[in-house]
Amino acid sequence: MSDTPTAGFRNAQWTMTGLPDGTEVGVHPLRTHDGAACNGFLYWRGRPDTAICIMHPREFLATHYLIPAIVEAGYAAWTQTSRAVGSDLRLEHERALLDVAAGQVFLRQQGFKNVVLLGNSGGASLYTFYNQQSLRAADRRLAHAPGGRAVDLAGADMPPPDGFAYVSPHPGQGVVLLKSIDPSVTDEDDPLKSDAALDPFIAENGFCDPPESATYTAEFQSKYRNGQRARVTRLDETAKALIAERMAARKRAKAGGDIEDQRKGAWNQVMNIWRTDADLRNYDLSIDPSDREYGSVWGKNPLNSNYGNVGFARLCSPEAWLSTWSGLTSNAEMAKTAPSVEAPTLFLDYTGDTTSFPADMDMMFGALGTSDKMRSRVPGDHHGRPINEGDEPGRNHAGRILCDWLKDKFPLQGRQG
Numbered sequence: 001m002s003d004t005p006t007a008g009f010r011n012a013q014w015t016m017t018g019l020p021d022g023t024e025v026g027v028h029p030l031r032t033h034d035g036a037a038c039n040g041f042l043y044w045r046g047r048p049d050t051a052i053c054i055m056h057p058r059e060f061l062a063t064h065y066l067i068p069a070i071v072e073a074g075y076a077a078w079t080q081t082s083r084a085v086g087s088d089l090r091l092e093h094e095r096a097l098l099d100v101a102a103g104q105v106f107l108r109q110q111g112f113k114n115v116v117l118l119g120n121s122g123g124a125s126l127y128t129f130y131n132q133q134s135l136r137a138a139d140r141r142l143a144h145a146p147g148g149r150a151v152d153l154a155g156a157d158m159p160p161p162d163g164f165a166y167v168s169p170h171p172g173q174g175v176v177l178l179k180s181i182d183p184s185v186t187d188e189d190d191p192l193k194s195d196a197a198l199d200p201f202i203a204e205n206g207f208c209d210p211p212e213s214a215t216y217t218a219e220f221q222s223k224y225r226n227g228q229r230a231r232v233t234r235l236d237e238t239a240k241a242l243i244a245e246r247m248a249a250r251k252r253a254k255a256g257g258d259i260e261d262q263r264k265g266a267w268n269q270v271m272n273i274w275r276t277d278a279d280l281r282n283y284d285l286s287i288d289p290s291d292r293e294y295g296s297v298w299g300k301n302p303l304n305s306n307y308g309n310v311g312f313a314r315l316c317s318p319e320a321w322l323s324t325w326s327g328l329t330s331n332a333e334m335a336k337t338a339p340s341v342e343a344p345t346l347f348l349d350y351t352g353d354t355t356s357f358p359a360d361m362d363m364m365f366g367a368l369g370t371s372d373k374m375r376s377r378v379p380g381d382h383h384g385r386p387i388n389e390g391d392e393p394g395r396n397h398a399g400r401i402l403c404d405w406l407k408d409k410f411p412l413q414g415r416q417g
Contacts, residue, residue: 019067030080054066057091066120067079088325092319093330093332101134101156101158101159116161120166121170124166128337131164145323165347173325175330181232184200188274235273236322246265247265270317271318277311292381338368339367342369345368345374346401347368350378355382
């Protein structure tokens with residue numbers, strides 16, 4: 001391990017004043033099995049033999065709020081980027097598994113005896129998908145992403161983890177979107193057009209002015225969920241058709257086709273997915289009740305967040321849609337992958353989460369294959385912030401539970417100083 005001093009290293013998002021005194025940081029460029037580049041960040045004191053990994057398929061988590069607690073407890077903290085960090089545009093989870101693998105190989109090369117994957121939010125489904133594939137014989141690993149692109153998981157070194165910790169996990173980005181996509185969209189090319197019978201934000205269907213909770217009938221909820229599946233199905237068909245058209249043009253171009261075939265073969269159309277923040281549970285607090293506040297992770301004004309230019313899956317390639325954002329075709333779904341988890345597991349869910357709800361948490365915890373699992377429910381929102389002003393942040397409580405569990409399952413050994 002390198003010896004990089006960290007005097008003055010601070011981040012305002014951390015609940016402590018910064019990293020514990022004496023923390024060292026190493027920045028490590030990574031090269032994946034298929035030649036892509038990503039970066040890893042290692043934090044430690046002394047010489048711990050257990051590393052706790054935090055990663056998200058599209059977010060930069062080098063300043064994750066649990067890092068100081070992990071280092072303070074005597075463990076190494078590892079965070080890394082994926083090749084798609086900061087963008088959904090080309091994010092295919094199958095390819096992101098090679099990014100995870102590059103980090104896992106590096107940690108084993110550094111001599112870490114134990115590696116624990118900490119799946120936070122979308123990192124949960126990524127890491128659990130990795131675990132599923134890492135435990136399979138090479139010839140049983142996936143060879144293609146849902147859009148058809150080949151991925152060489154069989155040839156990659158994919159060291160399996162020794163433990164899992166989940167903090168505010170969600171059941172998969174596609175599953176989240178399947179519940180939050182607005183089914184009242186009638187024309188993908190004109191996102192202002194709506195089917196009033198499925199519009200979640202009109203009084204006739206049970207909506208009230210924010211922040212008063214809506215009241216959606218069971219009949220409307222059922223019709224709405226069916227409409228969501230129907231819209232995702234249509235988007236799947238669009239994505240598959242775009243890929244098929246491009247690949248057919250490439251085939252013609254290789255066979256001596258004209259310039260138009262060459263252009264069509266090179267063109268990778270971007271799908272623009274509007275109105276993706278319309279989960280009924282965010283606005284009718286009686287549906288799967290919890291301590292959550294009104295609104296979603298994107299805000300408390302549903303019109304702003306649903307129609308605005310920031311949100312889930314706004315821009316993505318057809319391949320990224322099918323791999324990451326389609327709740328019907330994505331492989332990165334906890335219901336599919338959680339049974340593969342056989343290592344000791346800690347599961348922490350926040351009681352005021354607006355992305356994962358109690359039924360989601362129950363499903364995920366129940367689906368974990370291991371019998372060595374512990375669950376704690378901690379007051380806080382999706383990011384571990386306090387629900388009520390003046391309350392202790394849930395992330396602080398989560399950090400203590402995490403470190404106690406680590407000391408029980410992975411006792412500190414081989415440290416110096």
